[in-house]
Amino acid sequence: MQPQDALKFLKKEYPKTKYYLNFSNPLELLVAAIMSAQARDAVVNATTPNLFKKYRTAKDYANADFSELSNDINAVNFPVPKAKNIIAACKILVEKHGGKVPASMEELIELPGVGRKTANAIMQNAFGRTEGVVVDTHVIRVSYRLGWTKQTNPEKIERELMQLFPKKEWKKLPHLLKDHGRAVCRAPMPVCSRCTLGKICPRQGVTKSL
Ligand code: SF4
Known part of the structure; x- marks a missing residue:
């Protein structure tokens, strides 16, 4: 059976599927996405409401006290490096992008804590721009078992999925x-x-x- 047929089954099985992090603007998504690395989405979504009330702009994060921000996000895994990345990323937003989250892959992957997976997620969900496929651990595992790829490297898997499926499905x-x-x-x-x-x-x- 073709991958497109399996996709039809999955769409039928999960008709309400959607992006899993809560946010209301690109900055919130950037911060939530940095926090979500190796963390449960439910824990991130439980932590962000208070965080987003406390820090409203890139400047707020850029000027944040490191220990205080680490403590604010300590319910998620690895709060210390994540707080460091959030502050460093937001400093770049303030210095290079007028406090805004950029909407291009090249600019996003320059931000600390943002790789291609996170950049794709931000572009798709905050800006409606789809240039690739978000490849996380579930995508790696399930697409391998389904025989859609023999690769284990996320970027190679992304390229193969982009060839297997039309852009509207990415x-x-x-x-x-x-x-x-x-x-x-x-x-x-x-x-x-x-x-x-x-x-x-x-x-x-x-x-x-x-
Ligand atoms: S490996 Fe098993 S659970 Fe996973 S997609 Fe195939 S049949 Fe389903």
Whole structure:
């Protein structure tokens, strides 16, 4: 079965799929995205409402007291390096971008704590600009098991997914794979017996399943 057919199954299975971090402007998304690395989305979303009330502009973060900001986000993993990245990134926003989050891949990946995955997420969800596919751990794991790639490097996987799927699917695809990865195609062991793709999935690399 073609990858596009599997995508149809996933769309049917997860009709309400959506981006998972809460934000109301590009700066909030930048900060939440930096916080979300190796952290649970629910914990980030529980932490950001108070944070976004306290720090409203890039200048607020750029001038923040490092220990205080680390403490403000200490419910998420690795608060110290993340606070450092948020302050450093916002200093660049203030110095180079008039306090605004830039909308280009080149400028975004210059910000500390922002790699291609985060830049793609910011461009798609804050600016409506889709230039690539967000490749996170769920996308890496599920697209590998589905046989869509043999790569393990996120940038190579992104390029392959961009070739497999039309551009109009690039934004929704990682949301669907994340939902599927959480529901059944879990790490370390997938629940293939309950999977909507069970009959068509090659289960590449799967040695044990439930
Ligand atoms: S059949 Fe198993 S390995 Fe394949 S997508 Fe479903 S849960 Fe994942």
